[in-house]
Amino acid sequence: MIARRAFLGSLLAAASAPRLSWADVGSPAWLGAARDADGAYVLLGLARDGTERFRIALPTRGHAAAAHPTAPEAVAFARRPGTFALVINCLTGEVEHRLQSPAGRHFYGHGAFIAGGDILCTTENQIDTGAGRIGLWSRKRGYARIGEIVSHGIGPHEILSTVDDVLVVANGGIRTHPDRGRDKLNIPQMRPSLAYIAPDGALLEEVVLDPGLHMNSIRHLAQAPDRTVGFAMQWQGESSDPVPLLGLHERGKEPRLLSADLGEQLVMQGYAGSVAFSRDGTDVAITSPRGGRIHRFDVATGAVQSLARADVCGIAAGPDGMVATDGLGGMMRLGTRPEPIARFEGLSWDNHLIAL
Template sequence: MGLFELSRRSVLGALAAAPRVLFGGAAHAQDHQLDAEWVGTAGIGEGFAPVVLSPDLNATPVGLGGQRLHWVEPCPDGRTAIAVARRPGTTAILFDRRAGTVLATFEPGEGRVFSGHGRFIDGGDRFLAVEIERASGQGVVTRRIVGAAFAIEAEWTSSGIGPHDLLPAGGALIVANGGVEPHTPEAVGAEIAGASVARLDPLNGATRAVAALEEDLASLSLRHLARAPDGFTVVAAQDLLADGLARPLLYAVADARLTAFDAPDAEWRGLRTYVGSVAFDASGAYVAAASPRGNRVAVWRRDGRFIGGLTLVDGCGLAPTREAGQFLATSGLGEIALLATDGESVGVVSRVKKNLRFDNHAALVA
């Protein structure tokens, strides 16, 4: 049997039996099965780790390493997940979200860094990662075989610079090319981000369409994507400029067109030029966006109509719950909150506090 003929199950079984010294030393092994409802990442002391969140909002870190982890992608296999380091990170971590153990790590292609995001496809047999060439900033999408130690099977251009997020939707692969990233040295003095949303063929990576914003919105970096159950997709933005203008920071994605969501100018300004996470609820009827800079979570109907917002200090992580109209939200101060909307207003269902610095994202597991 050749390397590329190994099954994902056989590789994961071998990794689970191996010494767990793959991520910053020995992984944290649990003596019981974790009740995983959501996954995320967090800062713990001087390090960073994936985190498993239970239905009662208990939080359990998995392992500990030195690179800041960003997005966590649950696998359809019901057990594993992958946490990806944020740019300029060079580590992605496969872990067992029920046993609370690290199974393996893998790296970007030579001369590249991860941007913090990736997605399972083909039922979990393959993993798509967004990577950035260090020298040029050009984006690359890699397709990796999980059962072959994450070997790169194919790679394609992201059709833009500074890609940050990607997801399959509507028979295509959608990539948010952020361009110049706000709040970085490259952004000093910059007024044009050069951002776009590319629609790629999921089989061969061919570019089907590229959508960009109009000239008066050229300072926006298009960064995070979310998809409703029916495939309807939105992209959230961050602004290079802090000039006081109320530019929309949330857009519906349709082929080569981006359509702004609606909100009062004061609400856009209240997000302080920055949306760090976006998510649909379980029904796909509502979408929420979080701004850790604005200490704010805002909620819309999927048709773009603004419903309302509430305060969550340094809040950014967002994920659906299994209830329609409800979201999980996490903050860099360790707060976990359940938020809900009835389509007319937004409120807090419950809150707890943990001794963790939650990063930008959370995800509901299957």
């Protein structure tokens, strides 16, 4: 548990604002990890028209990135069960800090900033017990680790922060161990949850699915302007079970689960890879690379539009709706059908597209 004195000290140290901003690197709209034609792994910054603003080498396969709220800086995370993250200066392309998970921990591929960008929060696994942890790192101190708090679940995957520094954590419920690679070790006992956590580790609210959906791993998160949280799920039961793969939650209320019709749910193969809201919060969408589908829902009515796109996974808010990426190097705007924005020959986009 983080020491209260250290935490308060880090908050006070956040007073000085960085001089450089994202405008200094060409105002990119998105970040995305990918594999290039030579098999090397990279992190790209993309403008609204799909133009590449920068490309930075990664040592191994990336998963997602946490963008600093003001400084042109991003923390790129290795794919689970990776043990390193790179703090990248997106102006110079230099790796300014390399984070190593503490002994007995590994990262889950996601992070979020709080305290005006001074504290980075990372989702982690305590390997010997399987308990979820949130690592806390001080940017002001050169990304020194200053403590950790519990995630109040097993397998914390994606993490978001709200404007009042509440952490929203997707506890997937799946126990893993690096010695077993990506094997899932506790499927019969899974208990996924959506946890709202104060910076000092206090559990403010918890959402747990009905017992019949206890194998529906809560994995990825998005937040609407009104603070509604969208969570994407991955079913660990039979792929023929047409379970809901998208949930919406408002603090103090019961979760609302959304589904398409039976045929479309079956096409998704029980797997939602990413989730995003439109900038105005009226639409929310999930992707399935396994099913080659995007399901876009009207938040108010639950009406769904299905869009077909092979190997689609990354999705983020765009200037006039949403934008998605696929494993074939494609980047597209989601209109009545996917409309190409750009194509990166030889590039294979990874799971997530991060809006700035």
